[in-house]
Amino acid sequence: MGKERKRGFVEVNIVFARIRIFLPLVLALLAPISLSAQSALSMSDPSILSKVVNSKTEVERCIILATPQSLAQAQEGLAHTKVIDESDKKALLEIIRGVGSILYPPAASPRAATGVQNAVRNGSGSQGAASASFSIDPTVESAHNGYSISLTQLVEASQGKIFAAPKGSQPSFLNEILPALAIFRSDDQEIARGALGYAERFSALADQQSVMPGLVQARYERLTGQPAFAYHSYQKLLDAYPDLWPARLELGIISLELSRPINALSFLEPLADLRAEDPAFLKPYSMALYRNGKLAEAEAFMNKALGLLPGSEDLNLMLAHIFMDRNNYQAAQPLIDGYGKKHPSDRLYLYLKTLLSKAQGRNDDAIKWARKALQACPDDPEIMILMAGVLFQGPESGHKEATSLCESALSFLAGAPATDETGLPLYNPLQIAMRQEAKNLAERYLLLSAYNRQDWYAAVDLLDKSARAGLDKEVVATILRKSGRYAEALSFSRDWYSENPASEPAIEAYLRSLAASVSGTGLAAAGNTVSDGGFGILAPLGSTLNAQPMLLGLAIQLLSGSTSKEMRSYLYYLQGSLDADGDSAIDFYRKALIERADNIEAIAALAKAYADKNDKTKALFYIKQARMIGIADQQIEAQLAALEAKLVGPEVAVVR
Known part of the structure; x- marks a missing residue:
C-alpha cells in the first residue's frame, strides 16, 4: 500500500514535470495565435477604422450644428452608412430626434396650445414650455453605448432640467451643449x-459651429426682458442660417412687441406654408396681418x-373689430361682450362697444x-371723434360739444408727430388708417x-379741406352753389347729371346750379350768399335771357x-321763376303747390309776387302760411322778414 501510494506521487510528479517542460513550448506556440486574434478584433484595417471615426464625427458635427438642414443631412447619412455600428446608428438617430423636437417642435396639439399661448403672452417667445417631453426608444435605451449620456441629457432637457455629464465620463462635444437645451x-x-x-463655454471651443449657443442666448435675453438684444441675436442667426425658422418666428413676435x-409681417409671411x-x-x-390693416386676410x-x-x-x-368693419354686428357682439367681462376699461373694447350700440x-x-x-382715454383724438359722432347723431343740444371735440381732435392730429x-x-x-378715417x-x-x-x-372751406369721396353729392352741390361758387357747382352737378340722367336729385342740382350760375354772378362777386328763392336768384335775368330757353326747355321736357x-x-x-309775366308766374307757383303743398320756395315766391302786385293781404297770408309750415332755409326766412x-x-313785423 505504501509502495503504491509512493508510486502514485512519483507518477504525478512526473506529469507535472512534463508540463513544466512543455509549458514554455506550448505558450510559445500559442502566443502568436493569441496576439493575432486580438489584432483581428481590435486593430482592424486602419482605412476601415478611419472611415468609422470620420463618419461618426461627420454625423455628430451635423447634429451639433443643429440647423434643420444639418439635422436632415445627419439623418440621411445614417440611413445610408455601412460602417457605423447599428446600436450607435440608432442612438444617433434618437439624438437627432431629441434635438429636433426641442429646437424645432412640430405644431402644438390643441392640448398643448394653451401653453404656447401663455409663453407668447408672457414674452418668453414661441419656444415656451409647451411641447411633450422627449423619451428614448426602449430598444436604444437598453443598448448601453457611448451615447447614453447624451440621450439622458436630452430627456432631462425636454423636461426643463439640466443634466451634467458625470465626472470621469468620456469627453464629448455633444455632452457639452445638449444640457443647454x-x-x-x-x-x-x-x-x-x-x-x-453651457452655451458660452461651448462657444469658446475651437472649430465647433452650432446654432444652439446663439438660440440659447437669444432665448435667455427673451426670458430676462431684453427684447432688443434678443432681436439682434435672432437676426444674426437668421442672417447666417436662413433656414432657421424659429429665429424668423421669434423676430416676427418681437417685432410685434416693439x-x-x-417688419413682423416680412419675417412671418415666408412661414405661412411651413407653419400653417x-x-x-x-x-x-394673424395679429401682424391685422395691424397692417389686412383685415380680410387676417380673419x-x-x-x-x-x-x-x-x-x-x-x-x-x-x-370682433373685423366683423364690425364689415357690419356683421351679430357675430361681433358676443366677442365684444365676452372680452368686456374681463377687460371693462380696454380702449378697443369701449370703442367697439360704442360703435355697436350706435349701429x-x-x-x-x-x-x-x-x-x-x-374718460379712459381723454386725450385720444379717435375717441374724441367717436364721441362727437354719437353726439351729432343725437339731439341738437349736444352738437356744440360735438363740434368742440372735433376741433380739438383735428388740432391734435395736425400737430401729432x-x-x-x-x-x-x-x-x-x-392705426394710421383708423386715424385718417377719424x-x-x-x-x-x-x-x-x-x-x-x-x-x-x-361749409365750403371745410369742403376744400376734406375728401369729397363718400359725401352726399346733393350736399356738395348745395354747398358750392349756396357759397357762390357757381362755376364749380355747375360743373359738379352737370357731371353728376351726366352720370345719372334718371336721378331726380342730380337733375334738380343741375337745374339749380344752372339757374344760379346765370343769375347770381353779380351777387357772388359782392361776396353775398345766394338764396334759391325765386325772387333771390332769377330776378336780374335781363342781360342773360339766353339762359331762359335752356332752363325752360329742360323743365318742359321733364x-x-x-x-x-x-x-x-x-x-x-x-317755370314761374323764369316767367316775366307776374300773373303767369303766379299760376306756375300755384301748380307747384298743387303738387306739393309745403313747397316753401313756391309759397315765398307767391308772397313776393302778390307784394309786387300791391296785394298786401295775400302777400302777408303767404308769409304766414310759410311760417306755419316751417321755414328751414334761413335766407328765405330773412327775405320774408324783410x-x-x-x-x-x-x-x-317784429311784433308778429
Whole structure:
C-alpha cells in the first residue's frame, strides 16, 4: 500500500514535470495565435477604422450644428452608412430626434396650445414650455453605448432640467451643449442662467459651429426682458442660417412687441406654408396681418388660430373689430361682450362697444359707452371723434360739444408727430388708417354741422379741406352753389347729371346750379350768399335771357315725362321763376303747390309776387302760411322778414 501510494506521487510528479517542460513550448506556440486574434478584433484595417471615426464625427458635427438642414443631412447619412455600428446608428438617430423636437417642435396639439399661448403672452417667445417631453426608444435605451449620456441629457432637457455629464465620463462635444437645451422647456431663471453658461463655454471651443449657443442666448435675453438684444441675436442667426425658422418666428413676435408690424409681417409671411397648423405661428401672423390693416386676410388666420386657441381674448377682440368693419354686428357682439367681462376699461373694447350700440340704433347706450371711452382715454383724438359722432347723431343740444371735440381732435392730429426720435413710425398701418378715417369723419361732421347751420362759407372751406369721396353729392352741390361758387357747382352737378340722367336729385342740382350760375354772378362777386328763392336768384335775368330757353326747355321736357310730385313741384316753381309775366308766374307757383303743398320756395315766391302786385293781404297770408309750415332755409326766412317789414312796417313785423 505504501509502495503504491509512493508510486502514485512519483507518477504525478512526473506529469507535472512534463508540463513544466512543455509549458514554455506550448505558450510559445500559442502566443502568436493569441496576439493575432486580438489584432483581428481590435486593430482592424486602419482605412476601415478611419472611415468609422470620420463618419461618426461627420454625423455628430451635423447634429451639433443643429440647423434643420444639418439635422436632415445627419439623418440621411445614417440611413445610408455601412460602417457605423447599428446600436450607435440608432442612438444617433434618437439624438437627432431629441434635438429636433426641442429646437424645432412640430405644431402644438390643441392640448398643448394653451401653453404656447401663455409663453407668447408672457414674452418668453414661441419656444415656451409647451411641447411633450422627449423619451428614448426602449430598444436604444437598453443598448448601453457611448451615447447614453447624451440621450439622458436630452430627456432631462425636454423636461426643463439640466443634466451634467458625470465626472470621469468620456469627453464629448455633444455632452457639452445638449444640457443647454433645457432653456427651451423652462421659464425658470436659474435654469436659464445654467443653460447660458453651457452655451458660452461651448462657444469658446475651437472649430465647433452650432446654432444652439446663439438660440440659447437669444432665448435667455427673451426670458430676462431684453427684447432688443434678443432681436439682434435672432437676426444674426437668421442672417447666417436662413433656414432657421424659429429665429424668423421669434423676430416676427418681437417685432410685434416693439410695435413694428410691417417688419413682423416680412419675417412671418415666408412661414405661412411651413407653419400653417402651428398656433405659435398662427396667432402672431394673424395679429401682424391685422395691424397692417389686412383685415380680410387676417380673419381667415384668426379663425384658424382660435380653433386651436379658443381662449385667446385679444384675438377674439381683433376678430370682433373685423366683423364690425364689415357690419356683421351679430357675430361681433358676443366677442365684444365676452372680452368686456374681463377687460371693462380696454380702449378697443369701449370703442367697439360704442360703435355697436350706435349701429344698433341705441344712441343713449352709445353716448354712455363713448363717455366711458373718453374718460379712459381723454386725450385720444379717435375717441374724441367717436364721441362727437354719437353726439351729432343725437339731439341738437349736444352738437356744440360735438363740434368742440372735433376741433380739438383735428388740432391734435395736425400737430401729432408721425415718427419717434429715431425716425421709426409711432403708429402701425391699421392705426394710421383708423386715424385718417377719424380725421375724415371729424371734417365731415364739421362740414355737415356747418351745412345744417347753413353757414355756407364755413361749409365750403371745410369742403376744400376734406375728401369729397363718400359725401352726399346733393350736399356738395348745395354747398358750392349756396357759397357762390357757381362755376364749380355747375360743373359738379352737370357731371353728376351726366352720370345719372334718371336721378331726380342730380337733375334738380343741375337745374339749380344752372339757374344760379346765370343769375347770381353779380351777387357772388359782392361776396353775398345766394338764396334759391325765386325772387333771390332769377330776378336780374335781363342781360342773360339766353339762359331762359335752356332752363325752360329742360323743365318742359321733364314735366312731360314721369317724375315724382316733389320734382314736378320744383319744375313748376322754376317755370314761374323764369316767367316775366307776374300773373303767369303766379299760376306756375300755384301748380307747384298743387303738387306739393309745403313747397316753401313756391309759397315765398307767391308772397313776393302778390307784394309786387300791391296785394298786401295775400302777400302777408303767404308769409304766414310759410311760417306755419316751417321755414328751414334761413335766407328765405330773412327775405320774408324783410318783405313783411316793408309791407307792415318794422315795428309791426317784429311784433308778429
